[in-house]
Amino acid sequence: MAHVIIIGASTGGLPAAYEARQALGKEHDITVVSNTPVFHFVPSNPWIAVGWRERKQTAFDIEPYLKKKNIAFTSAGVTEIKAEENQLVLGDGSTLDYDYLVIATGPKLAFDEIEGLGPDGHTESICSIDHAEQAYEHWQEFMKNPGPIVIGAVQAASCYGPAYEFAFILNRVLKKAKLRDQVPITFVTAEPYIGHLGLGGVGDSNGLLESEFRMNDIKWLTNAKVQKVEAGKMFVEQVNEQAETIKTHELPFDFSMMLPAFKGVDCVANMGEEVVNPRGFIKVDEFQRNPKYHNIYGVGVCIAIPPIEPTPLPVGAPKTGYMIESMATAAVDNIKLAIEGEEPHAKASWSAICLGDMGHTGTAFVAIPQNPPRNVAWMKKGKMMRVAKVGFEKYFIRKMKKGTSEPVYEKYMLKMLGIERLK
Numbered sequence: 028m029a030h031v032i033i034i035g036a037s038t039g040g041l042p043a044a045y046e047a048r049q050a051l052g053k054e055h056d057i058t059v060v061s062n063t064p065v066f067h068f069v070p071s072n073p074w075i076a077v078g079w080r081e082r083k084q085t086a087f088d089i090e091p092y093l094k095k096k097n098i099a100f101t102s103a104g105v106t107e108i109k110a111e112e113n114q115l116v117l118g119d120g121s122t123l124d125y126d127y128l129v130i131a132t133g134p135k136l137a138f139d140e141i142e143g144l145g146p147d148g149h150t151e152s153i154c155s156i157d158h159a160e161q162a163y164e165h166w167q168e169f170m171k172n173p174g175p176i177v178i179g180a181v182q183a184a185s186c187y188g189p190a191y192e193f194a195f196i197l198n199r200v201l202k203k204a205k206l207r208d209q210v211p212i213t214f215v216t217a218e219p220y221i222g223h224l225g226l227g228g229v230g231d232s233n234g235l236l237e238s239e240f241r242m243n244d245i246k247w248l249t250n251a252k253v254q255k256v257e258a259g260k261m262f263v264e265q266v267n268e269q270a271e272t273i274k275t276h277e278l279p280f281d282f283s284m285m286l287p288a289f290k291g292v293d294c295v296a297n298m299g300e301e302v303v304n305p306r307g308f309i310k311v312d313e314f315q316r317n318p319k320y321h322n323i324y325g326v327g328v329c330i331a332i333p334p335i336e337p338t339p340l341p342v343g344a345p346k347t348g349y350m351i352e353s354m355a356t357a358a359v360d361n362i363k364l365a366i367e368g369e370e371p372h373a374k375a376s377w378s379a380i381c382l383g384d385m386g387h388t389g390t391a392f393v394a395i396p397q398n399p400p401r402n403v404a405w406m407k408k409g410k411m412m413r414v415a416k417v418g419f420e421k422y423f424i425r426k427m428k429k430g431t432s433e434p435v436y437e438k439y440m441l442k443m444l445g446i447e448r449l450k
Contacts, residue, residue, distance in 0.1 A: 029055045029366050034105050035131035036061035036089050038348055039327030041427055043129050043355035048096045049432035050363045062104035064088055067156040071420055073193045075159035077200050096430045105294045110320045127362045130309050131326040134289035143256030150256055151284040153189055173206050174281030177261055179215035181253045183288035185343025187224045190286050192383050198243050199386025214247040217340040221247055225345045227335045229392040230405040250339050270339045304331040314371040315358040324358040327351040335398055349380040349436040380440045382416035389413030415443040
């Protein structure tokens with residue numbers, strides 16, 4: 028009998044746990060370790076931050092649903108991974124031994140890398156539900172006395188879609204309140220151009236998003252390095268292709284949300300340079316296994332993948348929901364093969380599908396594979412894309428409560444977007 032432990036219970040960890048139970052049967056033990064007892068649907072956070080959603084609509088207690096599938100759960104978190112001993116040290120001081128480990132922790136938010144950044148500084152975040160709820164409190168105060176807004180993503184960030192979404196959502200809220208004329212909005216990003224998205228662009232993402240910014244009077248700064256943030260003011264340097272400073276800006280704001288760079292969480296980052304990259308993300312091979320420890324697998328935002336292309340400022344590559352789900356499937360399939368004494372052969376689909384809310388309309392993009400050159404690359408806009416995202420929120424949460432082992436992203440996205448199965 029094998030014991031499989033999954034660290035993390037979000038978009039990667041929870042599906043991995045359900046798939047593992049289905050694939051491995053009742054004779055093997057599965058444990059999920061999280062640092063929180065609650066699952067929350069991260070793509071809903073921009074809506075939380077403007078009051079379009081409440082916690083009860085996008086979050087639920089994890090343990091009862093795992094228990095139904097005979098999956099053990101603890102929210103004690105992990106303080107140390109003793110890979111040589113196949114053991115975890117938990118936040119409460121207890122230990123757990125494993126035969127196979129799936130690391131699906133998500134990232135550590137690196138607000139500390141820029142002075143004044145983040146919820147403990149002077150900008151908001153939508154990276155967690157707690158941050159989004161705090162942002163909503165500040166947004167309600169802002170609406171009483173509106174002023175300039177700065178939205179975007181800092182250097183070394185690797186998740187850009189939510190920043191674009193949030194800019195358009197705020198634009199929509201302000202228009203509906205007939206306050207938009209009082210609020211200049213500036214989008215600040217380390218991307219070399221609007222719509223790069225950490226992917227080198229997808230289809231005409233550059234033209235589509237620039238056009239939407241123009242039509243909605245949203246100004247932008249690209250190749251923008253955030254130096255520091257003070258109360259009501261952001262200090263930004265713009266650089267050229269050689270990363271040389273060509274212009275400096277002091278941007279005033281009364282409300283700002285900036286996505287931070289990501290790092291590996293401490294228990295992963297502390298595993299050593301043979302196991303993790305300099306940012307603390309776990310290294311994996313084509314089978315999602317760590318090259319040094321073949322019984323350790325990585326899934327989701329916590330894995331190390333190189334940038335798509337060189338850029339003047341560091342721009343990370345995103346790991347989208349569909350890709351994360353396919354990583355979980357590959358990891359589980361390969362663990363099953365290892366238990367049965369066979370060599371791994373399952374590989375994740377390095378393709379990307381994303382749905383985005385733009386307030387009054389929506390976008391979708393497909394990149395097959397994620398890295399160019401691609402067999403399929405397009406980005407489209409339309410109200411149906413927004414409807415699809417709203418529908419997916421409810422669909423995903425329902426499936427996670429049900430404990431489904433089917434590929435939720437793939438089944439829903441391919442049906443809604445009318446494309447062939449991704450390879």
